Amino acid sequence: MERDLTSSGEVRDFIALLKPRVMSLVVFSGLAGLLVAPGSIHPVLGAVAVFCIAVGAGASGAINMWYDRDIDAVMTRTRGRPIPMGKMPPAEALSFGVVLAVFAVALMGLAVNWAAAALLAVATLFYVFVYTMWLKRRTPQNIVIGGAAGAFPPMIGWTAVTGDVTIEPILLFALIFFWTPPHFWALALYRCGDYAKAGVPMLPVVSGARETKKQILIYTVLLLPLAVAPWWVGIAGLAYAATAVVLGLLFLAGAVAVWFDASDKAARRLFGFSIFYLFALFAMLIADSNSLALFGGVSF
Numbered sequence: 408m409e410r411d412l413t414s415s416g417e418v419r420d421f422i423a424l425l426k427p428r429v430m431s432l433v434v435f436s437g438l439a440g441l442l443v444a445p446g447s448i449h450p451v452l453g454a455v456a457v458f459c460i461a462v463g464a465g466a467s468g469a470i471n472m473w474y475d476r477d478i479d480a481v482m483t484r485t486r487g488r489p490i491p492m493g494k495m496p497p498a499e500a501l502s503f504g505v506v507l508a509v510f511a512v513a514l515m516g517l518a519v520n521w522a523a524a525a526l527l528a529v530a531t532l533f534y535v536f537v538y539t540m541w542l543k544r545r546t547p548q549n550i551v552i553g554g555a556a557g558a559f560p561p562m563i564g565w566t567a568v569t570g571d572v573t574i575e576p577i578l579l580f581a582l583i584f585f586w587t588p589p590h591f592w593a594l595a596l597y598r599c600g601d602y603a604k605a606g607v608p609m610l611p612v613v614s615g616a617r618e619t620k621k622q623i624l625i626y627t628v629l630l631l632p633l634a635v636a637p638w639w640v641g642i643a644g645l646a647y648a649a650t651a652v653v654l655g656l657l658f659l660a661g662a663v664a665v666w667f668d669a670s671d672k673a674a675r676r677l678f679g680f681s682i683f684y685l686f687a688l689f690a691m692l693i694a695d696s697n698s699l700a701l702f703g704g705v706s707f
């Protein structure tokens with residue numbers, strides 16, 4: 408039965424706007440930044456900081472779904488979302504996202520510190536304006552440049568504890584920055600038809616599968632030394648470094664498999680592995696960080 412488009416969305420529709428599954432990894436990487444940072448933060452304030460990262464990321468997801476409602480309605484993967492399904496009036500999704508974004512930044516500033524709040528604001532604005540509204544529909548480099556938005560959370564977590572940005576959080580930023588292209592292009596390889604139908608110039612649509620596979624290989628190679636860097640700058644131990652090498656080689660093996668695979672089976676596997684890779688790497692970073700004895704940067 409058709410819903411009345413003037414009626415409000417239900418709770419589950421508001422939750423869907425927050426892209427909760429993507430948010431889980433965003434939050435985990437933010438938590439990792441917070442836990443490995445030197446210094447201390449009261450656990451309640453640490454929880455508030457992570458909450459603000461979650462709400463900020465969710466808010467930008469909601470604004471993204473408002474702006475992209477036309478292409479989301481065309482693509483098979485996204486047409487079940489609340490706005491294209493007619494379960495949520497677009498203006499309501501936009502207001503929800505804007506209110507949550509302002510709330511998250513203000514709470515971070517008032518309760519934690521304004522440096523972390525500023526970074527959260529930059530990440531949100533970057534995802535909404537630079538990625539969603541500017542680059543996504545214009546260039547196949549959209550996710551390379553725009554992907555920077557998703558690389559902010561560990562830096563925000565770190566800054567929540569220390570109040571400033573040093574080389575270590577910049578390295579964590581770089582790690583996610585170089586992880587994002589193989590993560591996304593693996594998916595884009597097997598969703599290429601969707602993007603072509605919606606007129607979104609993702610790399611496989613514009614340059615073809617071979618070029619995309621080559622770019623996946625390049626970024627996966629660059630990611631390997633970057634993933635070891637937290638050990639090199641002293642925020643993680645040898646167990647972390649060994650895990651980063653093993654995971655990196657597995658990622659590379661997956662990228663090589665994609666290169667030789669004419670079907671999309673290896674690309675689907677690589678996309679799934681990319682998510683496992685980042686969860687496992689950050690879990691190991693937390694477990695093997697030098698400050699774990701103090702329960703990370705958290706102290707009572």
Ligand code: HEM
Pocket residue numbers: 428429430431432433436484538549550551553554555556557558583587590591594682685
């Ligand atoms: C510009 C950067 C990025 C793009 C374009 C991108 C794109 C995507 C897309 C299209 C999906 C599939 C979602 C679906 O099936 O509806 C996805 C899934 C996912 N992404 Fe990303 N992503 C990016 C960055 C990130 C970052 C930075 C993280 C976290 C650190 C992340 C975490 C995830 C997770 C956990 C999933 C799986 C969600 C699920 O199980 O449905 N992504 N991503």
Ligand SMILES: CC(C)=CCC/C(C)=C/CC/C(C)=C/COP(=O)(O)OP(=O)(O)O
Pocket residue numbers: 426429433460463464465467468471475485527530531534543556557559560
């Ligand atoms: C802390 C903070 C504000 C972080 C926000 C950054 C963030 C959530 C990054 C993840 C990027 C992401 C989910 C892109 C999806 O691309 P898309 O929007 O093209 O995917 P779609 O086709 O599924 O909508």
